[in-house]
Amino acid sequence: DTEVTQTPKHLVMGMTNKKSLKCEQHMGHRAMYWYKQKAKKPPELMFVYSYEKLSINESVPSRFSPECPNSSLLNLHLHALQPEDSALYLCASSQDGGRAGNTEAFFGQGTRLTVV
Amino acid sequence: GESVGLHLPTLSVQEGDNSIINCAYSNSASDYFIWYKQESGKGPQFIIDIRSNMDKRQGQRVTVLLNKTVKHLSLQIAATQPGDSAVYFCAENLTGNQFYFGTGTSLTVIP
Numbered sequence: 001d002t003e004v005t006q007t008p009k010h011l012v013m014g015m016t017n018k019k020s021l022k023c024e025q026h027m028g029h030r031a032m033y034w035y036k037q038k039a040k041k042p043p044e045l046m047f048v049y050s051y052e053k054l055s056i057n058e059s060v061p062s063r064f065s066p067e068c069p070n071s072s073l074l075n076l077h078l079h080a081l082q083p084e085d086s087a088l089y090l091c092a093s094s095q096d097g098g099r100a101g102n103t104e105a106f107f108g109q110g111t112r113l114t115v116v
Numbered sequence: 117g118e119s120v121g122l123h124l125p126t127l128s129v130q131e132g133d134n135s136i137i138n139c140a141y142s143n144s145a146s147d148y149f150i151w152y153k154q155e156s157g158k159g160p161q162f163i164i165d166i167r168s169n170m171d172k173r174q175g176q177r178v179t180v181l182l183n184k185t186v187k188h189l190s191l192q193i194a195a196t197q198p199g200d201s202a203v204y205f206c207a208e209n210l211t212g213n214q215f216y217f218g219t220g221t222s223l224t225v226i227p
Contacts, residue, residue: 004159031213042205042217043160050213090159094213102148102167102209107159 004108006091012114015081021111023074023091032074033105034066035090043090049074050096081115088112128224135193137221139206144187148209151180151191152217155202163191163204193223201225 004025035043048056049068065077092105129135147168152160166173166180179192206218
């Protein structure tokens with residue numbers, strides 16, 4: 001199984017809503033990532049988890065709150081978002097580069113988020 | 117993150133021709149690079165990777181070249197097919213688990 005599964009595929013939310021994006025992988029990867037991708041732009045790194053601990057936060061606003069409940073799951077909690085946060089949110093996983101050596105990151109298909 | 121740029125934002129090639137997509141990176145300490153393909157509405161898909169102790173790596177119809185002297189990376193696709201039409205990104209891996217993407221090149225294959 002080389003899949004990273006993201007749910008939901010599409011999400012429309014109001015600026016006062018609270019929602020969560022979910023990501024799951026069963027490849028035994030211990031590094032997991034959230035990226036944000038705007039149209040016609042490259043993915044931008046948001047958060048990195050290594051062994052279920054947050055290791056990198058790329059100065060992301062606090063209205064985005066990541067969570068890693070276990071080694072297979074990664075969530076992104078959303079609250080009080082702005083219309084400019086509308087984007088494709090991508091989850092990825094890889095072997096942990098610090099211990100296993102750098103290997104490719106596998107990406108999910110993303111959640112298309114629209115904030116209204 | 118570090119700057120990982122691409123020279124050409126769009127590229128059109130005839131079916132059957134070879135394609136070359138270029139990428140420049142700025143961090144000489146980067147030691148691992150990946151090419152991804154992203155089709156419309158999908159997540160990035162791994163194509164090929166290369167470590168900094170290599171200057172060439174070949175896969176099926178694809179070759180990646182790394183020139184550390186000028187900090188340049190290229191992806192060559194042989195006998196380009198319509199299914200190769202997509203956006204191609206190079207990604208630079210810094211220390212630990214940090215992957216940063218370049219600007220991207222949109223490849224269009226003309227039948």
